[in-house]
Amino acid sequence: MKRWKCTMSYDGTLFYGFQKQPNKRTVQGELEKVLSRMHGGAEVRVTGSGRTDAGVHAKGQVIHFDSPLHLPPAAWKKALNAQLPEDIYINEAESVSDDFHARFSAAEKEYRYFLHTGSEADVFKRNYEYHFPYELDWERINEACRIFEGTHDFTAFSSKKATVKGSKVRTLYEVSFRKNGDSAVFIVRGSGFLYNMVRILVGTLLDIGQGKAEPEEIRTMIAKKDRGNIGKTMPPQGLYLWKVIYEKS
Amino acid sequence: MKRWKCTMSYDGTLFYGFQKQPNKRTVQGELEKVLSRMHGGAEVRVTGSGRTDAGVHAKGQVIHFDSPLHLPPAAWKKALNAQLPEDIYINEAESVSDDFHARFSAAEKEYRYFLHTGSEADVFKRNYEYHFPYELDWERINEACRIFEGTHDFTAFSSKKATVKGSKVRTLYEVSFRKNGDSAVFIVRGSGFLYNMVRILVGTLLDIGQGKAEPEEIRTMIAKKDRGNIGKTMPPQGLYLWKVIYEKS
The missing domain is CATH 3.30.70.580 (Pseudouridine synthase I, catalytic domain, N-terminal subdomain)
Structure with a gap:
């Protein structure tokens, strides 16, 4: 075997x-x-x-x-x-080796969320980049990314349907974005993720980018373990499990 | 109305x-x-x-x-x-105006055929670029493109299932290609097209690029109205009706 x-x-x-x-x-x-x-x-x-x-x-x-x-x-x-x-x-x-485990040996995971930010829908991207043709303040989004990075209790940023018991503390090593023409991508790299966490986190970043909330409110949401009315769960089609990193054994 | x-x-x-x-x-x-x-x-x-x-x-x-x-x-x-x-x-x-007709008023059409030329299949391109991971001599293909351009009887480059009666003479204004990393695209612009013509034309160009035929053989195929054993009909997923141009009225 x-x-x-x-x-x-x-x-x-x-x-x-x-x-x-x-x-x-x-x-x-x-x-x-x-x-x-x-x-x-x-x-x-x-x-x-x-x-x-x-x-x-x-x-x-x-x-x-x-x-x-x-x-x-x-x-x-x-x-x-x-x-x-x-x-x-x-x-x-x-x-x-026999002690490798795809889930338990994973040290780090990277997800990416792609947006098509052009004003016109693109039939060829509809399953691969979420169409978001609204104005965004990327400076504010950048500020919010900095607040998300680090070790926090992410209860406010997980689905209430989550069944995971135990700690909701996770460490995000990187929350960033890149823009390229009519596309934008969020890069989220961390020690582990709660159910729907990336989709809610991106939803929150977009709300902040549209001026529906202040970057600083993220700190309150983390502390209160409640995200109130912002931070929709983004649709699945923009999301990619990009990479899983394992400790060198 | x-x-x-x-x-x-x-x-x-x-x-x-x-x-x-x-x-x-x-x-x-x-x-x-x-x-x-x-x-x-x-x-x-x-x-x-x-x-x-x-x-x-x-x-x-x-x-x-x-x-x-x-x-x-x-x-x-x-x-x-x-x-x-x-x-x-x-x-x-x-x-x-009432005399505009999407089909009969068209002066020119452009088709494009996309290839994914990387060695590894890409699940995200499978419906949008045909995977063709084989070596190609683009110099030879370029030579063949030059021969296709112009006014010819394209009987050899249309499906035998074609039901069009009348002349099979068409004018191609442009047969060219562009390469960009792991992608290549053929651009075919002409006065009109026979059934499956672009897909057969691209199949012929790829046969020539792989050394299965000489560019000069195209002239014989056109003259004989028969393409013999080369020029497969390429699959549909790489093909795009890119643009239709109408005379300014």
Whole structure:
């Protein structure tokens, strides 16, 4: 038995998210279907670094699974890509030690949220960049990014549907943005994330950029563990799980 | 009754092409459904500059229709976009004279065919750029482009399924390409096009770029009205109806 780590991208548009669900097309479901076929019908359990919701994309999701098959990394990559649907692609397969765990070994994750800021809708971007054709004060957004960075209790910035028990304290190493013509992207890098946290955080930044709240209010929201009426949960199609970083072992 | 001209883009992925067909989702069908609703259920016939096949995109398709409604151009644009599905977008609506005809008044059309030439597949491009990770001799392709330009009988470069009667002589004003990192695009501009002509022409250019044929063979193919074994019909997802140009009246 050997443990394999795969780095993969997927277009989330046609998936009901990462996690397997009965009678739904999911990323985990498609992966396990192909792996089971490669193992003569035996069940092969796939573990991801975390779930992504329906419509959320990945450029660098990481999974692991165990297999008794003797295949070199390039052959795993080729065999999986040949059988997986076109909206999933394995970028890399590598053999790892038995104590590697796609979720628990992750030291850091990076998400990106893309906006199409042009005034006209673009049919070719509709599933990949959220259309936000409103004026934004990027100076104010920059100020707000600085406040988000660091170690905070992010209760106010997680979905009330979240089921995670325990501490809601997380550390964000980077909250920044880049603009390029009619596109803008938010980059959020941290130790871990609560449910819907990036989508709410971006919603809050946009409210601040539109003047609906002051950057300083973020401190109050963090302290009160309540975000009041600002910070909508942004739609999934702009969001990408961009990268998962593991400690060098 | 007033005649309206609309310039529109659509993502062809989820359409069975432009032309209305019973029980199929088509661009014309979606447009006529919305227009009929705006006219209290009366049928409004939409005429396009030409059909596009299933999976083929448009950045600048042009249509016309007649309407007794008194709406300014910006209101037409707004009303149509509010009711059309997300994969169709009206870029511009303008009132035109009664003798304007989206198809017969067209003087020139431009198509573009996009390739993703990187070695790795990209899930986010799969419907928008055809993946062609093979080495190409762009010098040879350039030579072939020069031979295609001009006035020729393009019988060899049209589908045998074509039903058009009459002359297969067309004039191509421009056959060129641009490369940009992992993307390449062919630009084909002409007086008119036969069925599948751009897709076959690009297939021929790629065969020549891969050394499967010599640029000079194009002259023989044109003369013999037969393309032999080269020049596959390229898949639809890389193709865009980019622009339709009308004589200034």
